[in-house]
Amino acid sequence: MAALALAACQQHAPAPAAPEGTPGVSVTNARVILPAVRGNPAAIYFDLAYTGTGQAVLEAVDLAGAAKTEMHDTVSAGGAAHMDTLPSAVIDRTAAVHFAPGGKHVMAFDLDPSSSAGGKSELTLVFKGGDKVTVAAALEAPGSAPTMAPMAGMSESPKP
Ligand SMILES: [Cu+2]
Numbered sequence: 001m002a003a004l005a006l007a008a009c010q011q012h013a014p015a016p017a018a019p020e021g022t023p024g025v026s027v028t029n030a031r032v033i034l035p036a037v038r039g040n041p042a043a044i045y046f047d048l049a050y051t052g053t054g055q056a057v058l059e060a061v062d063l064a065g066a067a068k069t070e071m072h073d074t075v076s077a078g079g080a081a082h083m084d085t086l087p088s089a090v091i092d093r094t095a096a097v098h099f100a101p102g103g104k105h106v107m108a109f110d111l112d113p114s115s116s117a118g119g120k121s122e123l124t125l126v127f128k129g130g131d132k133v134t135v136a137a138a139l140e141a142p143g144s145a146p147t148m149a150p151m152a153g154m155s156e157s158p159k160p
Pocket of ligand 1: 072083105
């Protein structure tokens with residue numbers, strides 16, 4: 001996070017300093033927004049870019065310490081938004097893909113109860129063909145993602 005390098009030059013891109021894993025894939029800004037209510041799913045966001053040949057197809061994202069994850073997309077229809085399962089996300093040289101609040105995201109279920117804001121966890125992206133990229137993801141407090149306010153809808157089933 002020390003240097004913010006914006007690669008705006010498209011015509012002559014040098015080979016990126018790719019980490020281990022899938023050649024040409026870079027994952028940045030990975031973060032996990034912890035649920036406001038323990039037991040609810042966490043939301044995972046990151047930015048994906050690809051400088052390899054052809055395309056790379058992201059098929060799954062695993063979070064260390066979560067029992068299960070799902071990729072979702074947010075679909076708006078007639079002014080309302082809902083989430084759909086996202087089977088895969090395709091990236092190529094021309095289009096970076098952002099998993100961000102209000103759009104594509106990963107939900108992680110049954111988090112390790114010791115997960116707390118300020119910590120880190122390991123995020124593993126699994127691509128078609130079996131290539132994987134593992135990055136550190138920052139664990140962030142709820143409220144960092146303004147579009148996911150879980151304040152409504154809690155009054156339906158009062159519990160003793
Ligand atoms: Cu979702």
